[in-house]
Amino acid sequence: MEAVSTSSPVDANRCPGSLSLSEAEGARSTLKLHGVWRMVHLAELATLLEGFAIEPTRLPEQVDARELQDIDSASALLLLRWLRAAGLGGKPWHGLSPAQARIVEGVRRHLAHAQPVAPPGPSSALAQLGRSSSALAAVLLGHLNFLGASLLAGLDVLRGRQKLRLRELTVQIEQTGLMAIPVVALVTLLIGVVIAYLLGLQAEQYGASIFVVDGVAIGATREFAPIIVAVIVAGRSGAAFTAQLGSMRLTEEIDAIKTLGLDPMQVLVLPRVLALMLTLPLLVFVGDVMSILGGMLIAEPMLGITPAGYLARLRESLDLRHVWVGLIKAPVFALFIAVIGVRMGMTVGRDTRAVGAATTSTVVQGIVAVILLDAGFAVLLQALRW
DSSP states (O other): OEEEEEOSOOOTTTOOOEEEEEEETTSOOEEEEEEEEOGGGHHHHHHHHHTOOOOGGGOOSEEEEEEEEEEOHHHHHHHHHHHHHTTOTTOOEESOOHHHHHHHHHHHHHHHHOOOOOOOOOOOHHHHHHHHHHHHHHHHHHHHHHHHHHHHHHHHHHTTSSOOOHHHHHHHHHHHTGGGHHHHHHHHHHHHHHHHHHHHHHHGGGTOTTHHHHHHHHHIIIIIHHHHHHHHHIIIIIHHHHHHHHHHHHTTHHHHHHHTTOOHIIIIIHHHHHHHHHHHHHHHHHHHHHHHHHHHHHHHHHHOOOHHHHHHHHHHHOOHHHHHHHHHHHHHHHHHHHHHHHHHHHTOOSSHHHHHHHHHHHHHHHHHHHHHHHHHHHHHHHHHTO
16 A cells, blocks of 8 residues: 655646655655756746755655656756765665766766855955955056057157048037037136135134135135046046947947948047146136136125225136146046046957946046145145145
8 A cells, every 4th residue: 555645736737747745564665756857947946845845754765757758958967966965965766767877877976076156255454455456456557558658659649650531620619619618617607606705604713715716716716626626527428438348348339440441549539638627728728717807806805805805816816837737637538538538448348337337437537646646746746845
């Protein structure tokens, strides 16, 4: 007399394979396999095995495969792993056809030689620091190599070996310069208002309100306007360079340019770098003017300094060397912003997610580069006492 116990009912249309647990009087139980076990039903078979519970006191003595119609290697691997997890990995199989036996034995041999991969443990702080430092060094080396390639492309134009693409340069000047004037003017005007207001709150306590003009003029032309304008350009033009070139790389337009025998450095990179280096000093000058104007707007209602008095003090306090310092910084900032933006676009991965990530990274790297360069200029100019 034989009693049969099966798992929860299985829809034969969805999963033609099944298994059952049978017991004979005076004997240990037997695990029986039924139907078709193939990869097309692997998800349903995995669900079936997860829901099939075997009591520890009723562990089967063998596996009966006489009613097994078909099995492939993927299903055999799933079943053997389940049997091993249940403590039945070494139980004999009976009733397999020769073809089924070859599949099961082949999978069993590979499974026996496979080494379990231990999950990676938590990394130490030193290991994380090392990986971060290595990634940072790779990024900096890539930017340095691309900067050298850009400079060599510029030298080829100066030597007459390559022709500068004036039409593309003009388009980029319009995009990076003229189109950026409104936002630069608005932001720097507000910065000038804020600087004059904060300085005025302190200077008014000591009767030195007139020196607010000095602080606004020197601070804006020497530091605030170049940094603020460079940050705006990094977030605007640098990100645009990465997005444009990343999309071109994604659609294989850069590969098409190479196929036509053209140099992407001359067609795509050099016009953008030169355009930004030409327009950023002009934008910084606009920022200087608007910052000083912003300070003048708040000086009369807050400090009682008339526009005429403001301009007179401005002529006395603002030395042209402060203006030149800001203008000299601008093309250097522009060079690094453009190189970072263009390089990130030229080397981006060929998927839309990578383009978005590279665009975000460009903005962050551009802002950090501007701040570091400004710190370097501060140290250098202090050493030169200029």
